[in-house]
Amino acid sequence: MSTVVDKNPARRASSLQQARLPGWAPYALVVVSVALGAGIGTALGMGNPFQMGLLAALVFIIASYALGAVVEGSRQARNRLATSLVWVCFLLAVVPLLSLIWETVDRGRTVLDGYFLSHSMEGVQTILPGGGAYHAIIGTLEQVGLAALIAVPIGLLTAIYLVEYGRGRLAKAVTFFVDVMTGIPSIVAGLFILSFWIIILGFSYSGFAGAMALAILMMPIVVRSTEEMLKLVPDELREASLALGVPKWRTILKVVLPTAIGGITTGVMLAVARIAGESAPIVLLVFGATGINNNPFEGAQSSLPYYIYEQWQLGNEASFNRAWAAALVLIAFVMILNLVARGIARWKAPKSGR
Amino acid sequence: MKTDIEPTSSAAESPSKVRTRSTGRAGDKIFLGLSRGSGIALLVIMAAIAAFLTYRAAIAISKDEANFLTTFEWNTGSSPMRFGIAVLAYGTVVSSIIAMLIAVPIAVGIALFISHYAPRRLAAPVAYVIDLLAAVPSIVYGLWGALFLVPHLTGLYTWFDDYLGWTGILSYQGGAARSLFTVGILLAIMILPIVTSVSREVFRQVPKMHEEAALALGATRWEVIRMAVLPFGRSGIISASMLGLGRALGETMAVATVLSPNFLIETSLLDPGGGTFAQNIASRFKEAGNDGRDALIASGLVLFVITLLVNGAARMIIARRKEYSGTAA
Amino acid sequence: MAKRIDVSGLTAYYGSHKAIEDISMTVEPRSVTAFIGPSGCGKSTFLRTLNRMHEVTPGGRVEGKVMLDDENLYGSGVDPVSVRRTVGMVFQRPNPFPTMSIFENVAAGLKLNGSYKKNELEGVVEKSLKGANLWNEVKDRLNKPGAGLSGGQQQRLCIARAIAVEPDVLLMDEPCSALDPISTLAIEDLIGELKERFTIVIVTHNMQQAARVSDRTAFFNLAGVGQPGKLIEIDETERIFSNPSVQATEDYISGRFG
Numbered sequence: 001m002s003t004v005v006d007k008n009p010a011r012r013a014s015s016l017q018q019a020r021l022p023g024w025a026p027y028a029l030v031v032v033s034v035a036l037g038a039g040i041g042t043a044l045g046m047g048n049p050f051q052m053g054l055l056a057a058l059v060f061i062i063a064s065y066a067l068g069a070v071v072e073g074s075r076q077a078r079n080r081l082a083t084s085l086v087w088v089c090f091l092l093a094v095v096p097l098l099s100l101i102w103e104t105v106d107r108g109r110t111v112l113d114g115y116f117l118s119h120s121m122e123g124v125q126t127i128l129p130g131g132g133a134y135h136a137i138i139g140t141l142e143q144v145g146l147a148a149l150i151a152v153p154i155g156l157l158t159a160i161y162l163v164e165y166g167r168g169r170l171a172k173a174v175t176f177f178v179d180v181m182t183g184i185p186s187i188v189a190g191l192f193i194l195s196f197w198i199i200i201l202g203f204s205y206s207g208f209a210g211a212m213a214l215a216i217l218m219m220p221i222v223v224r225s226t227e228e229m230l231k232l233v234p235d236e237l238r239e240a241s242l243a244l245g246v247p248k249w250r251t252i253l254k255v256v257l258p259t260a261i262g263g264i265t266t267g268v269m270l271a272v273a274r275i276a277g278e279s280a281p282i283v284l285l286v287f288g289a290t291g292i293n294n295n296p297f298e299g300a301q302s303s304l305p306y307y308i309y310e311q312w313q314l315g316n317e318a319s320f321n322r323a324w325a326a327a328l329v330l331i332a333f334v335m336i337l338n339l340v341a342r343g344i345a346r347w348k349a350p351k352s353g354r
Numbered sequence: 355m356k357t358d359i360e361p362t363s364s365a366a367e368s369p370s371k372v373r374t375r376s377t378g379r380a381g382d383k384i385f386l387g388l389s390r391g392s393g394i395a396l397l398v399i400m401a402a403i404a405a406f407l408t409y410r411a412a413i414a415i416s417k418d419e420a421n422f423l424t425t426f427e428w429n430t431g432s433s434p435m436r437f438g439i440a441v442l443a444y445g446t447v448v449s450s451i452i453a454m455l456i457a458v459p460i461a462v463g464i465a466l467f468i469s470h471y472a473p474r475r476l477a478a479p480v481a482y483v484i485d486l487l488a489a490v491p492s493i494v495y496g497l498w499g500a501l502f503l504v505p506h507l508t509g510l511y512t513w514f515d516d517y518l519g520w521t522g523i524l525s526y527q528g529g530a531a532r533s534l535f536t537v538g539i540l541l542a543i544m545i546l547p548i549v550t551s552v553s554r555e556v557f558r559q560v561p562k563m564h565e566e567a568a569l570a571l572g573a574t575r576w577e578v579i580r581m582a583v584l585p586f587g588r589s590g591i592i593s594a595s596m597l598g599l600g601r602a603l604g605e606t607m608a609v610a611t612v613l614s615p616n617f618l619i620e621t622s623l624l625d626p627g628g629g630t631f632a633q634n635i636a637s638r639f640k641e642a643g644n645d646g647r648d649a650l651i652a653s654g655l656v657l658f659v660i661t662l663l664v665n666g667a668a669r670m671i672i673a674r675r676k677e678y679s680g681t682a683a
Numbered sequence: 684m685a686k687r688i689d690v691s692g693l694t695a696y697y698g699s700h701k702a703i704e705d706i707s708m709t710v711e712p713r714s715v716t717a718f719i720g721p722s723g724c725g726k727s728t729f730l731r732t733l734n735r736m737h738e739v740t741p742g743g744r745v746e747g748k749v750m751l752d753d754e755n756l757y758g759s760g761v762d763p764v765s766v767r768r769t770v771g772m773v774f775q776r777p778n779p780f781p782t783m784s785i786f787e788n789v790a791a792g793l794k795l796n797g798s799y800k801k802n803e804l805e806g807v808v809e810k811s812l813k814g815a816n817l818w819n820e821v822k823d824r825l826n827k828p829g830a831g832l833s834g835g836q837q838q839r840l841c842i843a844r845a846i847a848v849e850p851d852v853l854l855m856d857e858p859c860s861a862l863d864p865i866s867t868l869a870i871e872d873l874i875g876e877l878k879e880r881f882t883i884v885i886v887t888h889n890m891q892q893a894a895r896v897s898d899r900t901a902f903f904n905l906a907g908v909g910q911p912g913k914l915i916e917i918d919e920t921e922r923i924f925s926n927p928s929v930q931a932t933e934d935y936i937s938g939r940f941g
Contacts, residue, residue: 016751016754016756016758016761016762016765016766016769017754017758017760017761017762018760018761018762018764018765020760020762048506048509050506051509051510075574075577075764075795075796076574076764078574078576079574079575079576079577081576082575082576082579083471083575083576085463086463086464086466086467086471087467087471088463089459089460089462089463089464089467090463090464090467090472090480092460093460093464093484093487093546093550094483096487096543097483097486097487097490099498099502100490100494100495100498100502103498103501103502104494104498153392154392154395154396155392156392157388157389157391157392157393158389158392158393158395158396160389161386161389161390161392161393162393164389165386165389165390166393170390170393170394171393173397174393174394174396174397176669177396177397177400178396179665179669180400180662180665180666180669181396181399181400182665183597183600183604183661183662183664183665184403184604184658184661185603185604185605185606185632185657185658185661186604186606187604187606187632187635187636187654187657188403188407188604188654188657188658188661189403191407191635191650191651191654192402192403192406192407194647194651195406195407195409195410195651196402196406199410199644199647199648200406216399216403219396219399223396247379247381247382248382248385249381249382249384249385249386250381252385253385273489274489276491277489277490277491277492277493277494278491278492279491279492279493279606279607280492280606280607280632280636283607283636283639284635284636284639305491305493305607308493308494308497309493309496309607309610309611312496312497312500312501312611320501323497324497324501327493327494327497330491330493330494331490331491331494334489334490334491335486335489338486338489474741561778563774563776563778564778564780564781566736566739566772566774566778567774567778567779567780567841567844568780568791569736569739569767570734570736570767570771570772570774570845571767571768571771571791571792571795571844571845571848572764572765572766572767572768572769572792572795572848573764573767573792573795574764577795581780581791582780585780585781585782585783586781586782588782
């Protein structure tokens with residue numbers, strides 16, 4: 001034992017007291033770094049607050065490491081380095097989100113009004129202000145609705161199969177391919193419908209074609225989330241019902257599904273939010289239209305993501321403004337779906353779960 | 355393994371045998387048929403995607419006068435057609451790698467922030483904000499990237515050019531910053547949420563007792579993370595990165611809006627040019643004729659196969675990890 | 684190097700909930716002190732305040748003094764990291780690092796200081812494993828993962844890991860509750876040997892174990908659910924088990940409650 005003690009005299013001699021930076025040191029350092037970042041940035045002529053922020057972050061990371069190393073020793077310094085890096089990572093991630101939302105709201109609200117929401121682009125000179133996204137909103141709602149009509153029943157039933165019945169090789173294969181399907185790029189789903197529905201079967205571009213591609217993207221999401229929710233339903237409930245002589249299918253319909261319905265609804269809404277923003281398959285299959293087409297089964301339609309892309313491509317100030325306004329509408333739609341879905345999840349959470 | 359269908363619980367077995375003779379029998383059969391049919395339908399769709407894409411791709415490649423894999427050209431308007439995916443493969447891989455290099459460290463940092471560093475009152479809102487980042491549609495990222503990010507990057511790129519221009523890959527000739535590097539930055543922002551949330555989940559599963567073991571040995575917070583958290587979460591971080599990579603490879607509209615494409619491989623990553631599989635399909639689709647569409651489908655098939663491999667690898671790592679931690683715990 | 688612990692007026696909280704209240708006691712060096720008492724009486728919480736592990740739990744905070752010889756663990760400027768270095772801990776469930784080999788597990792604490800040469804490290808690892816009565820069982824597979832050992836071996840590995848950094852005090856939180864009787868016996872023997880070198884505090888649910896291994900025993904109790912745990916008495920183990928001075932202790936030991 002004495003050999004070990006001798007090897008490490010420094011530790012033995014030192015007491016529990018360690019030189020430590022005072023608790024306010026990091027905060028003071030933040031202030032100093034921000035001031036330095038802004039100062040140096042201005043001196044170098046960086047007009048951009050983001051670059052100055054990066055500079056300040058860099059100053060902060062280096063200074064807290066150096067200060068730690070001088071006062072507290074290398075182990076604490078590394079700890080401080082890690083802490084400051086992790087905080088900087090967090091700030092780095094928040095910056096683009098705030099910027100994106102700020103830009104969208106700030107520039108979108110210039111043209112977003114009742115007129116924009118209730119008029120199409122029919123007959124509007126694209127370089128002039130005016131026109132709206134009504135046709136695109138209609139298109140998005142119809143395509144997403146149709147996609148949900150196809151994907152939700154298949155997704156639900158597949159999840160029921162996997163949780164309530166599936167044990168064999170077929171179930172394993174389905175589970176595996178659901179995972180694979182989650183990873184399909186949206187453009188590939190579009191290309192599939194293109195080759196199958198339009199090139200080989202000879203149908204024309206339509207909202208329905210787009211909806212089918214969206215359904216392919218939606219199915220695996222619905223299966224996954226429904227599966228999770230069904231697994232949360234305790235087996236005792238199923239057994240209690242089966243023991244009363246209720247057939248399995250009625251047990252599933254009357255006991256299992258109602259118990260999990262809150263979570264399933266949430267999953268479906270999140271899936272809808274996810275595909276409502278998909279633009280790649282729409283570009284291939286719906287073809288875009290400037291006028292209102294209420295019939296998703298015939299003729300070209302538009303959709304919000306497509307409309308944003310189209311207006312961006314036109315490349316003038318008026319069309320950019322329309323693109324931002326449509327982006328604002330789309331984000332609002334997606335965010336509201338998200339919020340409502342999470343609200344339902346919290347409100348209807350299975351009592352026994354978690 | 356012997357049969358496809360077994361009751362979910364053994365306790366359900368005995369009542370179900372009695373029940374088969376009762377009135378529920380027909381209903382059960384129909385219901386099972388429906389749900390199994392849906393599962394099979396899903397498999398059929400997957401098979402159909404592979405089959406139809408391969409079929410059209412084969413037609414296109416048979417008409418291709420040039421080498422499909424190595425040609426720096428995309429000329430489908432003329433007859434005979436000459437097109438190849440070399441530029442697209444390069445652009446897709448390079449932009450995705452840039453995205454990974456930026457996103458993975460930051461995402462791991464944020465995941466650690468949420469799981470180990472943030473004050474408790476901050477952790478949940480931060481996780482929520484990151485999830486919101488995932489909900490923003492890709493076309494909106496594209497719009498923001500093209501109209502906000504691109505103009506704001508010219509300063510940074512000029513700076514790169516001044517100090518690192520001699521490397522060749524970071525030289526910059528000026529003009530709009532609509533390059534593969536910009537695409538990489540945008541993709542990094544877009545895949546940040548998925549990499550973060552999967553890593554966060556893994557870090558949260560690190561058994562408390564391993565962290566306490568490290569703490570009790572006199573480890574600082576960072577040393578706890580290095581001793582107990584990161585080794586435990588390593589495979590999880592890898593699979594999270596692969597899932598992110600899968601997203602980055604297939605991203606279409608954000609790339610199509612931000613990139614100023616050409617069919618060359620530029621030495622500099624900062625100068626505009628290049629292209630990716632998905633972007634090329636979206637950008638050329640409107641002008642493509644029948645043969646042109648098939649050529650685009652052929653390139654889409656390559657993208658499909660690549661993403662399948664990447665996602666498959668990620669899933670395998672996750673599955674193996676589950677087995678491992680199942681036996682260890 | 685084994686040090687005396689002097690606790691005075693210690694109260695610990697989880698958020699606003701008071702878990703233990705106003706505990707004062709002395710733990711003698713080079714001896715085994717056992718903490719016994721019904722579930723929820725705060726004996727584990729108290730143990731964790733002795734190396735500042737309590738504050739790791741969200742909301743955990745402590746009032747009062749814990750003197751280690753002449754230093755207050757909760758004094759201003761005291762670094763919890765060096766406290767835990769000086770006061771080692773063994774947990775209820777064996778927790779070797781799953782990604783590390785047996786060797787790496789034992790060396791884990793030493794490597795934190797980073798100043799060891801390889802052969803020095805080998806010497807310390809061998810000595811610690813011998814100290815934990817594990818060397819003969821694992822010397823041929825030091826590079827195998829620690830998770831591959833049996834439960835009892837894993838717990839002795841954790842003890843080896845804790846004593847490798849030569850702490851002054853060793854805290855054990857129900858170290859045998861997850862083990863079979865034979866492994867338990869091995870650990871109890873080990874505790875008897877370790878007390879020559881360390882101050883040992885052990886929390887246990889098993890009163891026979893307390894009687895077997897400890898020199899002094901402290902009995903904790905709580906007035907009711909939601910009430911803070913308190914120290915009822917601490918005395919020589921023999922006296923606690925034969926002739927305790929408080930009725931509640933006798934009731935608990937004779938199995939009338941708890």
